[in-house]
Amino acid sequence: MTPRKKLEGLVAATITPMTPDGQINLPVIRQYVDYLVNEQNVKNVFVNGTTGEGLSLSIQERKQLAEEWMCQGKDKLDHVIIHVGALNLPECQELARHAAVIGAGGIAVIAPFFFKPTNKDELVAFLQKIASEAPEVPFYYYHIPPLTGVKIRVEELLDGIKAQIPNFQGVKFSDTDLLDLAQCINKNETGEFEFLYGVDEQLLGALAVGANGAVGSTYNYLGRQTNLMLQAFAKPDLALAQKYQFLTGEFLNFVIKLGFGVAQTKAVMTFVSGIPMGPPRLPLVDASSEFIVKAKAKLDSIVWPDGD
Numbered sequence: 001m002t003p004r005k006k007l008e009g010l011v012a013a014t015i016t017p018m019t020p021d022g023q024i025n026l027p028v029i030r031q032y033v034d035y036l037v038n039e040q041n042v043k044n045v046f047v048n049g050t051t052g053e054g055l056s057l058s059i060q061e062r063k064q065l066a067e068e069w070m071c072q073g074k075d076k077l078d079h080v081i082i083h084v085g086a087l088n089l090p091e092c093q094e095l096a097r098h099a100a101v102i103g104a105g106g107i108a109v110i111a112p113f114f115f116k117p118t119n120k121d122e123l124v125a126f127l128q129k130i131a132s133e134a135p136e137v138p139f140y141y142y143h144i145p146p147l148t149g150v151k152i153r154v155e156e157l158l159d160g161i162k163a164q165i166p167n168f169q170g171v172k173f174s175d176t177d178l179l180d181l182a183q184c185i186n187k188n189e190t191g192e193f194e195f196l197y198g199v200d201e202q203l204l205g206a207l208a209v210g211a212n213g214a215v216g217s218t219y220n221y222l223g224r225q226t227n228l229m230l231q232a233f234a235k236p237d238l239a240l241a242q243k244y245q246f247l248t249g250e251f252l253n254f255v256i257k258l259g260f261g262v263a264q265t266k267a268v269m270t271f272v273s274g275i276p277m278g279p280p281r282l283p284l285v286d287a288s289s290e291f292i293v294k295a296k297a298k299l300d301s302i303v304w305p306d307g308d
């Protein structure tokens with residue numbers, strides 16, 4: 001495998017821009033890449049994941065999006081990771097091969113969530129069948145038990161994983177169980193794996209136990225501030241890092257109480273960036289204007305430590 005720049009820091013879980021009638025809106029991605037790099041200082045993306053509505057898209061749409069991100073991100077982004085998970089194994093394999101052909105920096109896969117694996121071996125077997133279709137591409141397991149219902153502990157999954165999945169690179173860890181995350185990091189003595197945390201509202205806790213970086217929806221529009229939190233943590237200025245986490249948490253706590261899903265994430269990104277993200281494909285109900293007014297007022301009311 002060719003040497004690669006280590007993946008660390010923030011990864012934006014990209015939103016899939018859609019036209020008002022719900023078709024994918026590819027021409028917007030060019031502007032979106034520039035916005036992430038220039039305004040949010042975020043140079044890594046995770047495409048077709050939860051936020052990107054990967055599971056609500058056709059295989060053809062997923063391929064088109066992956067190609068567009070690769071094309072527009074060329075020379076601008078450090079890493080483009082493509083989520084290729086689905087319920088249908090041959091389709092996952094097709095997407096993995098496609099990601100390899102277009103030169104993706106990594107692929108990720110969630111656990112199957114309808115007929116669920118009941119133990120570690122079943123889960124690893126599924127992941128292996130996909131990872132082996134793109135043997136040169138770094139492979140990430142995307143652990144998101146609140147959505148998949150698959151609660152197999154990652155710490156257990158890691159045992160012997162390299163023997164079965166030689167391109168295994170790490171985990172996108174979207175769960176609040178910091179004991180499991182800490183045990184994974186403790187096992188990763190040689191630092192061969194990367195652990196990217198996915199619960200944005202408590203990233204600081206994950207950094208404290210050694211997460212290498214983070215993948216999340218909020219880094220689309222709070223990337224700049226979260227980068228300042230990472231810097232403060234690295235310094236270390238824990239009080240300053242806490243301040244950033246408290247403030248991003250204040251916003252998220254507020255919108256979560258109002259009901260915060262993909263539709264609302266798209267609406268927030270639209271008003272913060274000015275890039276039209278359009279409606280979600282599912283659910284069929286878009287964010288209300290009341291939500292938008294309240295969320296915007298809340299975000300505007302926050303005074304960040306750097307004075308912004």
Ligand SMILES: CC(=O)N[C@H](C=O)[C@@H](O)[C@H](O)[C@H](O)CO
Pocket residue numbers: 013050051144147174198199200201215216217218252
């Ligand atoms: C369930 C979900 O979408 N999780 C995202 C990533 O894994 C997060 O980035 C959240 O959107 C974020 O933490 C806000 O709750």
Ligand SMILES: CC(=O)C(=O)O
Pocket residue numbers: 013014046048049050051052198215216217
């Ligand atoms: C949030 C996240 O990482 C995803 O959208 O998949």
